[in-house]
Amino acid sequence: MQFLVGRCRSLYGIGPSLFFSVFINDERMAPPPSSLPPPARSSRATSLPLESVVIPSPSKPHKAQPAEQQKNNIKVCIRIRPLLPSDSLAPAAADSPPKRVTRSTVALRTHTSGLVTPVRSAAVSKVPVNSGASQQEPAWLCPTPQTIIQNPHTKEYTSRSDAGKSEICYTFDRVYGPASTNEELYRESVADVVKNCVAGFHGSVFAYGQTNSGKTHTMTGSRRNKDDGVIRLAVEDIFRQIQNINTNSPEQQHQQQREYLLRVSYLEIYNEQIYDLLAPQNNCNPRFGMNSNNLQHHHLPPSTAVRIFESRTEGVQVRGLREEIVTCPQDVYELLDVGDARRKVGSTGMNTSSSRSHSVFRLVLESRASSSGGSIHKGSNNGMPPSLAPSSNSSVASDADSIASGRSSITQSLGTAIKGPVRISSLSLVDLAGSESVKATGSTGVRQKEGQYINKSLLTLGHVVHKLSEISARAEKESNSVLLPPKEHIPYRDSKLTRLLQPSLGGNAKVCIICNISPASANVEESHNTLKFGSRAKTIQQHASITEVADEKTLLRSYREEIEELKRQLNEARKAAVEVSGHTPAIKEHKEQLTGGAPSSDEEDQDDTHVLVSAIRNLESLILKAGAKSSKKTIIEKDSFSVDGMEAEDTFPSRRSLDADLKRAENADSGSSDSVDITDGAKNYSNASPEEDDQGDLLEELHRIQGMLGKVMKKRKDKPSSSTANGKKPTPDRDEEVEKLRIQLQEQEITSTMRKADSSFLQSQLYEKENLLKEVSVFLVALEKRQRALEQENAQLKEDLALANTLIKEGDKAREELTEKLAKAQQH
Numbered sequence: 001m002q003f004l005v006g007r008c009r010s011l012y013g014i015g016p017s018l019f020f021s022v023f024i025n026d027e028r029m030a031p032p033p034s035s036l037p038p039p040a041r042s043s044r045a046t047s048l049p050l051e052s053v054v055i056p057s058p059s060k061p062h063k064a065q066p067a068e069q070q071k072n073n074i075k076v077c078i079r080i081r082p083l084l085p086s087d088s089l090a091p092a093a094a095d096s097p098p099k100r101v102t103r104s105t106v107a108l109r110t111h112t113s114g115l116v117t118p119v120r121s122a123a124v125s126k127v128p129v130n131s132g133a134s135q136q137e138p139a140w141l142c143p144t145p146q147t148i149i150q151n152p153h154t155k156e157y158t159s160r161s162d163a164g165k166s167e168i169c170y171t172f173d174r175v176y177g178p179a180s181t182n183e184e185l186y187r188e189s190v191a192d193v194v195k196n197c198v199a200g201f202h203g204s205v206f207a208y209g210q211t212n213s214g215k216t217h218t219m220t221g222s223r224r225n226k227d228d229g230v231i232r233l234a235v236e237d238i239f240r241q242i243q244n245i246n247t248n249s250p251e252q253q254h255q256q257q258r259e260y261l262l263r264v265s266y267l268e269i270y271n272e273q274i275y276d277l278l279a280p281q282n283n284c285n286p287r288f289g290m291n292s293n294n295l296q297h298h299h300l301p302p303s304t305a306v307r308i309f310e311s312r313t314e315g316v317q318v319r320g321l322r323e324e325i326v327t328c329p330q331d332v333y334e335l336l337d338v339g340d341a342r343r344k345v346g347s348t349g350m351n352t353s354s355s356r357s358h359s360v361f362r363l364v365l366e367s368r369a370s371s372s373g374g375s376i377h378k379g380s381n382n383g384m385p386p387s388l389a390p391s392s393n394s395s396v397a398s399d400a401d402s403i404a405s406g407r408s409s410i411t412q413s414l415g416t417a418i419k420g421p422v423r424i425s426s427l428s429l430v431d432l433a434g435s436e437s438v439k440a441t442g443s444t445g446v447r448q449k450e451g452q453y454i455n456k457s458l459l460t461l462g463h464v465v466h467k468l469s470e471i472s473a474r475a476e477k478e479s480n481s482v483l484l485p486p487k488e489h490i491p492y493r494d495s496k497l498t499r500l501l502q503p504s505l506g507g508n509a510k511v512c513i514i515c516n517i518s519p520a521s522a523n524v525e526e527s528h529n530t531l532k533f534g535s536r537a538k539t540i541q542q543h544a545s546i547t548e549v550a551d552e553k554t555l556l557r558s559y560r561e562e563i564e565e566l567k568r569q570l571n572e573a574r575k576a577a578v579e580v581s582g583h584t585p586a587i588k589e590h591k592e593q594l595t596g597g598a599p600s601s602d603e604e605d606q607d608d609t610h611v612l613v614s615a616i617r618n619l620e621s622l623i624l625k626a627g628a629k630s631s632k633k634t635i636i637e638k639d640s641f642s643v644d645g646m647e648a649e650d651t652f653p654s655r656r657s658l659d660a661d662l663k664r665a666e667n668a669d670s671g672s673s674d675s676v677d678i679t680d681g682a683k684n685y686s687n688a689s690p691e692e693d694d695q696g697d698l699l700e701e702l703h704r705i706q707g708m709l710g711k712v713m714k715k716r717k718d719k720p721s722s723s724t725a726n727g728k729k730p731t732p733d734r735d736e737e738v739e740k741l742r743i744q745l746q747e748q749e750i751t752s753t754m755r756k757a758d759s760s761f762l763q764s765q766l767y768e769k770e771n772l773l774k775e776v777s778v779f780l781v782a783l784e785k786r787q788r789a790l791e792q793e794n795a796q797l798k799e800d801l802a803l804a805n806t807l808i809k810e811g812d813k814a815r816e817e818l819t820e821k822l823a824k825a826q827q828h
């Protein structure tokens with residue numbers, strides 16, 4: 001299995017028009033590509049739209065899953081946090097007079113699993129329970145791992161609407177008690193969504209609940225206590241799963257070998273504005289020099305506002321949102337640190353570090369079968385294609401040869417693989433801000449305003465869930481499967497939160513909703529609301545399907561093709577150089593005489609080739625071999641990264657080590673003053689605005705290598721012949737002729753390489769312009785139509801006006817006549 005990664009980030013979107021969703025059972029695989037409908041558009045991969053991140057949108061109505069299966073696509077679990085000392089100090093609790101509730105015959109037992117059960121037979125003395133947190137009883141009991149009931153001792157805290165009911169028992173997929181751990185919750189409730197996501201299904205995990213109920217603790221965990229939250233556990237799990245895919249039996253291995261490309265984004269919705277938590281600002285790009293040590297809140301620039309919009313063809317998109325390509329958990333953790341530090345947090349009367357925004361961390365996985373027939377992995381280099389074999393300094397020529405000879409086998413095997421469908425899935429991990437009452441939090445001013453925005457968006461989420469559950473219930477009643485999108489209006493557009501979550505709630509994702517509740521009796525009413533929300537969400541029926549893209553519009557494929565093209569170019573250049581300068585023994589001999597054994601230009605050329613080979617290897621190294629074990633939470637950064645996966649990469653090389661590797665390859669050639677400025681891209685990158693960055697940093701990477709290729713050619717052209725440099729007379733005509741030929745050839749190579757680079761660049765430009773033109777012409781047509789309609793309206797209005805004027809005149813005349821008549825009559 002391979003793992004395809006990149007060192008640059010990209011803003012990048014793929015419109016659903018280019019997608020098709022293939023309904024398949026969870027266990028079954030998608031139909032073969034041949035049965036897939038043709039792509040809506042096709043173009044070179046390099047001309048991908050780079051300006052927006054597409055939120056996977058609900059698929060078009062398609063054949064429905066059986067209702068039972070649809071229900072299983074949404075899992076709801078409850079988590080009760082432990083009682084905190086602050087619970088007794090919360091304003092709501094403080095507001096209510098301490099009630100002397102006495103225990104009678106029911107005692108509680110907290111099991112090691114966190115389950116809290118009543119022990120009915122126990123004789124318990126009567127003690128007040130609301131006189132302090134330590135003496136408080138939890139307001140909730142979990143008689144079974146799936147049920148939750150309110151502690152009968154806290155009935156007086158129940159709202160009037162629920163008070164009449166004898167015992168409200170809620171049932172969920174799983175209820176976690178106060179002693180439960182993040183890891184346990186992850187393993188039992190979330191891991192399945194993540195597993196499915198690696199298999200190609202979209203997935204979403206939400207933490208929902210009132211403020212101070214433990215959502216952030218669940219999703220983010222506590223670094224201080226080394227207690228990872230769901231997000232980190234999911235990230236680690238995804239990488240582990242990708243690695244482990246190869247550890248199956250050889251037969252399965254053959255079927256399952258896939259390469260993956262992962263990218264992440266992180267946003268927050270604060271006061272109904274979307275902010276990019278990973279946006280680089282003021283040279284503070286997370287990719288350059290940012291590490292967890294300098295992530296003090298006050299050192300970080302604020303996040304950047306981005307825009308959400310929805311088009312009929314492209315679905316929900318976030319324009320300007322940054323996506324980072326990641327190669328190992330460590331990469332993701334660094335980004336998470338950046339985002340978490342930027343997220344808006346404030347102190348309220350209920351929570352000293354209350355999230356003031358909803359956050360959405362999103363991981364997109366592109367994957368495809370890495371070979372068809374497995375030929376890509378067969379060969380002499382431990383089963384790897386020659387181009388992926390490890391190299392040493394002494395094997396420059398053989399490396400280049402490897403690249404050359406590997407070409408045919410790669411293009412053969414990739415020829416089919418590149419054309420194969422690319423599977424795209426996303427995992428959204430959402431930490432919602434908590435609902436809060438002004439009375440309970442005691443918020444004023446900014447905090448109060450934030451609270452209003454939070455409540456409003458959560459209210460809309462509640463409406464959406466309510467509507468969806470109604471639709472599902474009706475469909476079930478009619479024993480129909482739900483067809484999406486439903487015809488009824490669902491108020492997704494009423495808040496940014498629901499617009500963003502639309503694909504997860506009304507789309508085709510597998511969802512896990514974690515409802516966090518507080519154990520404090522003062523919060524019983526809010527907890528009931530949360531449980532009701534969870535119960536409703538549980539009834540939603542949801543499709544889950546794998547999305548596969550048949551055309552070229554994926555980052556994965558675009559990357560692959562560019563690498564192949566680069567290798568081809570290098571191979572051509574090298575072959576030509578060998579033909580001219582190295583392969584005629586007589587010339588070689590003569591040159592040796594002239595140079596007296598000093599390094600010849602051939603050797604220098606070989607050095608250049610080595611630089612190129614290293615550079616290409618760096619690109620190639622973006623294709624990582626997985627399959628080896630990664631030690632838990634310990635991702636070792638390797639200084640030099642071998643691209644041979646069979647040489648046991650015990651871990652994923654981090655983006656930083658890849659960067660360093662590439663830099664080394666670049667620096668190896670830094671002596672020349674006429675060098676193509678290969679660092680420009682990086683400089684521009686760190687200073688560029690997100691919009692500028694949109695223009696394909698990935699391609700920049702590839703073009704950089706192309707630039708290096710050009711540079712080597714140029715150097716060869718400019719370089720005086722080695723014999724001259726050596727102070728020996730370049731007498732023989734033959735040698736001059738050879739030199740001349742060499743120069744001519746190099747010129748041709750340069751021209752051809754540049755042309756190819758230009759052509760690919762121009763092609764992408766052309767495509768963009770064409771698209772723009774299309775949009776403009778559509779707009780113009782609409783405008784013209786509108787103009788014609790307006791002109792017609794205008795003409796009609798003129799006619800009406802003329803008519804009205806005539807009528808007025810006639811009226812005036814009639815009035816005058818009447819006036820005259822009246823005057824006459826009066827005279828008489």
Ligand SMILES: Nc1ncnc2c1ncn2[C@@H]1O[C@H](COP(=O)(O)OP(=O)(O)OP(=O)(O)O)[C@@H](O)[C@H]1O
Nearest residue numbers: 081082211212213214215216217351354355433434
């Ligand atoms: N399972 C748990 N174990 C220990 N402490 C917890 C647990 N869950 C929550 N807490 C603690 O409870 C407090 C509130 O948790 P947290 O900030 O995660 O709540 P929240 O629901 O995210 O609140 P808000 O919506 O205001 O951001 C924190 O001090 C946190 O450490």
